[in-house]
Amino acid sequence: MQRKSIIPKPLSEYDLRLLRIFVAVVEHNGFSAAANTLGITRSTISVHMSNLETRMQLKLCLRGRAGFSLTEDGQIVYRAVMELFESFDGFSLLVNTLGQELSGELVILCADQLDGTKQQKLAEVIQKVHDLSPHLNLVLDGDSISDIERALLKDKAHIGLFPSYQQIEGLQYKEVFSEKIYLCCSNLHPFFNKTDNELSEHDLATANAVHPGIDIDLEGKSQLSKLNLSAKSYQFDTRKAMILSGRYIGYLPQSSIQQDLNLGLMRIIKPSECFYPFTLSMVTKKTARDSRKVEMITDIFNQVFNL
Structure with missing residues (x-):
């Protein structure tokens, strides 16, 4: 019994x-x-x-x-x-904050290096947060996608900015920015002085290439499957350094290499064929403990990014 x-x-x-x-x-x-x-x-x-x-x-x-x-x-x-x-x-923390001005920490974590445009947008977000709740202590930092996901689920962060290729239970995602990722090489690479017509599928398939280091969408996987992935680098800036070495080709957003393109330090390879989409998402916990902070920051992101 x-x-x-x-x-x-x-x-x-x-x-x-x-x-x-x-x-x-x-x-x-x-x-x-x-x-x-x-x-x-x-x-x-x-x-x-x-x-x-x-x-x-x-x-x-x-x-x-x-x-x-x-x-x-x-x-x-x-x-x-x-x-x-x-x-x-x-529960005590929640009750104590009701009806009061928001205080304590507001944690924003980013998985990718932000280009100038997105940095300016984020600066506007910070400005509005500070003006609305001057007693909040803002924490803005970078981390890996998996660590940001864990921080959100454990209520250690309020909002994350990272690509939503793979969505997990308990979090909600909203697209804030989308652009194309292009295959590129530096002016030190043998491909730099060749026209797109001169570069065959075999050339691309045998050249050393950099893998982004995470699971991406089907279009991206299809593009990467055509390359000889012999190195790995998730962050755009570190991946860019590997490509600038002239020893690797790899995919980067045009926004992160525009100045290098203008200076003739890099080129895009077959832009009409070799690309895949990159989407940056605003990610929050569905049932966050500091719901008032999360609501405030998401409202401000919606305003600034016209979501």
Whole structure:
């Protein structure tokens, strides 16, 4: 016969007290150390833990000559309790901010180097955020797509700017900018002084080329499949440096190389054939803890980028 926990729904204040004692015992690796922190005797903690185990109908921990350790059930309960207490903290934070001017940090993370146009747009966003909420501490930084995704899901960031080739559950995406990515080489590469007609598919397929380092859309994968991908670089600026070396060809947005094109340092190869789309998206968590901050920053992005 399956045993059922006798802990009521919702949790009583007594149950929450027992769970806090349980967390203290786990974090101090035993009853004695927890007793000093909690200001109660070891025997009192033992009684409380026995009561908690009885109410849950679970064995949470082992104690004896071998020392203190959690059972498998105890480990699961500990993780669940930590999530519960974290949700309490989030609720308190939310309530404390209601009706008040926004404060604390507002974190914006970008996965790509921004060209001059997008930098100017982002500067306008920052200007509006500061004027609207001068007590916010703005954090603007760069990171990898996977790290930005994790930061958003864990409420460590409020908004991310990165290509939305692969969308994941829990995040929402909105396109803010789109442009074409072109195959190019530098003036140090053998292809530079050849016309497009002189460059065969075999030439392109055998030349050393740079892979962007992430999964991209089907059009991009199709273009990359035709090349000899012998190097990898995600960031536009580092990829550009590899191409400028004259040892590699690779795909870059025209906006990031326009000055080099004007100076004759780079050229685009077969622009009517060798390209794929690049879309920069504004990404937020669907159910963000700091929802007011996320709503404010997304509204400002919508204004500035005419979304």
